[in-house]
Amino acid sequence: MAHPSVKARLPVSPDPALYNDDIRPVLAEERRWSVLNMAALWIGMVVCVPTYMLAGGLVEQGMNWWQALLTVLLGNLVVLVPMVLNGHPGTAWGIPFPVLARASFGTWGANVPSLMRALVACGWFGIQTWIGGSAIYQLLNAVSGGGLVGDPLPILGINVAQSACFLGFWAIQVLVIWFGIETIRILESVAAPFLVVMGLALLGWAWVKADGFGPMLSSPSQFAAGGPREGQFFKVFFPSLTAMVGFWATLSLNIPDFTRYARSQRDQVLGQLLGLPFFMLLFSFIGVAVTSSTVVIFGAAIWDPTELLGRMGGGFAVVLSLLALSVATLSTNIAANVVSPANALVNLAPRAISFRLGGLLTAGLGVAMFPWKLMETAGDYIFVWLTGYSALLGPIGGILIVDYFVLRDMKLDPDALYQRHGSYGYKSGYNPLAFLALGLGVLPNIPGFLHAAGALEQVPAVFDSIYQYAWFVGFALSGVLYAVLAKRWQR
Numbered sequence: 406m407a408h409p410s411v412k413a414r415l416p417v418s419p420d421p422a423l424y425n426d427d428i429r430p431v432l433a434e435e436r437r438w439s440v441l442n443m444a445a446l447w448i449g450m451v452v453c454v455p456t457y458m459l460a461g462g463l464v465e466q467g468m469n470w471w472q473a474l475l476t477v478l479l480g481n482l483v484v485l486v487p488m489v490l491n492g493h494p495g496t497a498w499g500i501p502f503p504v505l506a507r508a509s510f511g512t513w514g515a516n517v518p519s520l521m522r523a524l525v526a527c528g529w530f531g532i533q534t535w536i537g538g539s540a541i542y543q544l545l546n547a548v549s550g551g552g553l554v555g556d557p558l559p560i561l562g563i564n565v566a567q568s569a570c571f572l573g574f575w576a577i578q579v580l581v582i583w584f585g586i587e588t589i590r591i592l593e594s595v596a597a598p599f600l601v602v603m604g605l606a607l608l609g610w611a612w613v614k615a616d617g618f619g620p621m622l623s624s625p626s627q628f629a630a631g632g633p634r635e636g637q638f639f640k641v642f643f644p645s646l647t648a649m650v651g652f653w654a655t656l657s658l659n660i661p662d663f664t665r666y667a668r669s670q671r672d673q674v675l676g677q678l679l680g681l682p683f684f685m686l687l688f689s690f691i692g693v694a695v696t697s698s699t700v701v702i703f704g705a706a707i708w709d710p711t712e713l714l715g716r717m718g719g720g721f722a723v724v725l726s727l728l729a730l731s732v733a734t735l736s737t738n739i740a741a742n743v744v745s746p747a748n749a750l751v752n753l754a755p756r757a758i759s760f761r762l763g764g765l766l767t768a769g770l771g772v773a774m775f776p777w778k779l780m781e782t783a784g785d786y787i788f789v790w791l792t793g794y795s796a797l798l799g800p801i802g803g804i805l806i807v808d809y810f811v812l813r814d815m816k817l818d819p820d821a822l823y824q825r826h827g828s829y830g831y832k833s834g835y836n837p838l839a840f841l842a843l844g845l846g847v848l849p850n851i852p853g854f855l856h857a858a859g860a861l862e863q864v865p866a867v868f869d870s871i872y873q874y875a876w877f878v879g880f881a882l883s884g885v886l887y888a889v890l891a892k893r894w895q896r
Contacts, residue, residue, distance in 0.1 A: 406520065408433060410670040419823035423512055425755040427613035428748060430499035430819060431665045432643065434536040438666040442590060445597035446663060449736035450656075451684045452600040452832030454536045454710055457654065467620045467641050470622050470693045476642060480649020481682040483593020487657040487802045487880070488681070492673045495661025498817050502659035503752035506801075507822050509808035509887075516753050518801045519845075521659050523746035524796045527767055529655070529847030530742035531776030537734035538571030539711040544727040545570065547714075563745075563777060574731070575772060581739050582747075582764035589739055590666070596736040603729035607710075608691050619707065621697030644792060644873040651795030651876055653681070659745040659803055695876055743767055794852050796875035800846030803884025804839055812891055838890045844884030850875045867892035 438446075443807045462475035484864040494505050502522070506515035543568070546554070555564035563571070612618060660677075667673040690705055692708070700709040707713045710730060747763030758766075809815060821827030825834065852864040853872020871878055 408499060408669040411436070411499070411668075412497050413665075414819055416820045416823040418666075418820070420825045421617065421756055422824065423507075423755060424823045425751065425759070426503055427751045427760040428501055429823075432499060433668075436666055436668040438590065438663070438672060438676075439668060440581050440672045440679070441668060441678045442594060443663070443673055444680035445594045445742060446590075447677060447680025448597035448601065448684050449593035449733075450741045451681065451737075452597075452645050452688050452733045453533065453737035454730065454734060455532070455652075456685060456688045457710050458708050459649070460693045461696055463641070463645050464621075464693070465708075466638075466645065468638070468645070470697070472638065472642070473693065474686060474689055477649055478682060478686045480652065481685045484650045485647075485654045485655050485677065485681055487806060488653065488660050489674050489678055490806050490810065491635070491657060491802065492660045492677065493666075493670060493815065494663035494817065495580045495664035496667045496670050496673045498819060499665045500817075500822065501662045501665060501748045501752075503748055504822055506688065506805065507829050508813065508817055509804050509836060510839045511826070511831040511834045511836040512822075512825055512829050514785070514831070514836055514840065516749070517840070518658070519745075519749035519752055519803070521797060522655060523749035523767070525655050525798065526742045527650075528774055528776070528794075529769040530738055530746075530767055530771035531774045533734050533738035533742060534575050534771055535776040537574040537695055537731050537738070538567070540714070540727050540730040540734065541574055542567050542872050543711050543714055543806040544724060544731075546725055547717075547727075548580060561775070572772075574734075575768060578735060578739060579745070579765065579768055581735070582743055582768065583761060584745070585760060586666075589744070593736055593740060596732050598737070600729060600733050603726065603733075604688060604691050607695055607726065611702075612693040613690040613700035615701040617701075618694045619697035619699070621700060622694065638772055644745060647874055647876050649802075651791040654795045654802070655745070657747070658699040658798055660804070661743045662723060663740075676704045738787060743773070746770075771876055789854075789858050792872065792875050793858065796850035796854055796879055797847060798878035799879035799884030800843050803846065803880040803882070804842055804887045807884045807888045808839075810821045810893075811888055837895060841886060842883045842887035842890060846879040846888055849878055849882070 411433040412433050415430060415432070416424070419429075460473040460477055463476055466468060470478065484616070491502075491505075494500065495502075498505075502516050503519035506518050509520055555566060557564055558568065561568060580590065667676070692710075695710075695713070696706050696708050699705065699713060703716060709729075714723055714726050714730065714770040717726075743764050746767040747760050750758050750763035750766055751760055785836065809817075818828055821829050824830070829836075831837070849868070849871050852861065852868035853875070855861040855869075856864045856869060857872060
């Protein structure tokens with residue numbers, strides 16, 4: 406018997422150009438994802454190297470450890486709201502993110518926000534693949550006694566062994582992509598408890614080796630960039646909070662890609678609530694505490710866990726730790742950075758592209774983006790990469806939520822979602838009101854982004870201030886504008 410919160414049914418007479426088996430509604434009897442599966446999905450995505458290093462990047466920007474952790478927690482509580490809201494139509498109607506976007510952006514127009522989201526995912530896929538390859542490189546280097554060091558290759562800037570490990574980890578992910586979405590559910594369910602245990606074991610190792618958690622947690626000012634400067638906390642806090650929201654702004658859009666498999670709204674809401682904020686905080690704390698301990702153990706603060714494990718030498722414990730690091734990266738990357746672009750590419754050409762082919766194309770694009778260059782400095786990573794794409798994706802989230810909850814009262818037409826000339830066809834398949842609201846929501850953040858990225862030497866201070874709140878500004882502005890424009894158009 407179907408749960409009352411599940412309304413999914415197959416569309417009548419779908420247009421082949423808008424429909425295939427990978428993006429059709431998932432029916433109630435096909436749902437297998439419980440609260441624990443949804444929580445495991447989030448644990449598998451949260452436990453990764455970028456999360457471990459997240460609070461460290463904030464400490465480098467001038468916060469102390471507890472301010473950094475508080476910022477991480479607040480950012481994840483904020484992003485949990487659109488995560489749960491956008492997850493609702495996925496569970497209710499069984500549809501992925503690109504199909505949901507058809508209701509607001511149009512049957513063809515939905516390709517724009519879904520491909521924008523996909524491009525960010527390709528960048529993340531490359532970053533995580535680089536991290537996973539680095540773990541393998543450190544493992545092999547430890548086993549060989551440091552024999553893998555070599556000169557950087559021209560253009561690439563990394564050596565032969567690093568390149569081979571990067572491509573080897575990439576190939577492992579391609580195998581998982583080949584076996585599809587059910588393999589992802591199984592992978593996350595198995596990986597989650599293993600990763601939690603390994604994270605706590607690393608914390609225990611640091612405590613024992615350093616006889617505590619080191620000086621950073623008791624006197625952090627000497628380790629921050631110039632220390633937590635008097636009266637300067639909020640200058641760092643607000644752009645950092647925006648960056649923390651930006652960390653999962655991607656998933657807050659395409660979360661229907663997963664909640665469409667949830668058995669009920671209770672499963673998707675509780676699963677996300679249990680899996681996201683708490684484990685982000687826990688793993689960020691592990692990163693700060695272990696790094697603090699490295700000051701005592703090695704005489705320097707080592708933020709990068711791959712470098713840390715490389716310094717620990719050989720032995721079974723190190724091999725197991727590097728294996729855990731590889732599993733963490735694999736579980737995060739497959740779920741967070743393959744499903745969305747794969748579905749976006751399927752939505753672009755359902756008759757030509759399957760989920761499998763879309764995933765393989767994503768993997769190829771991730772390699773081509775030279776991800777190691779995106780991770781060169783903490784400042785660029787947080788304030789250019791994370792904040793920059795939050796300025797792009799926040800407006801899309803605002804439009805989706807306003808369209809579904811405010812304008813449609815959570816009611817969709819499953820037939821029209823898959824028909825070229827149905828009620829979501831708008832003007833030649835595009836909704837001009839949604840695109841106007843999107844453009845106006847992104848516009849105020851462009852000068853601040855260009856300044857942060859170094860493309861402009863100077864902009865009026867007001868644009869830098871706006872950019873500090875990029876996700877919030879775009880989300881609110883586009884959402885409100887879309888609601889006003891749509892209601893006025895209806896009248």
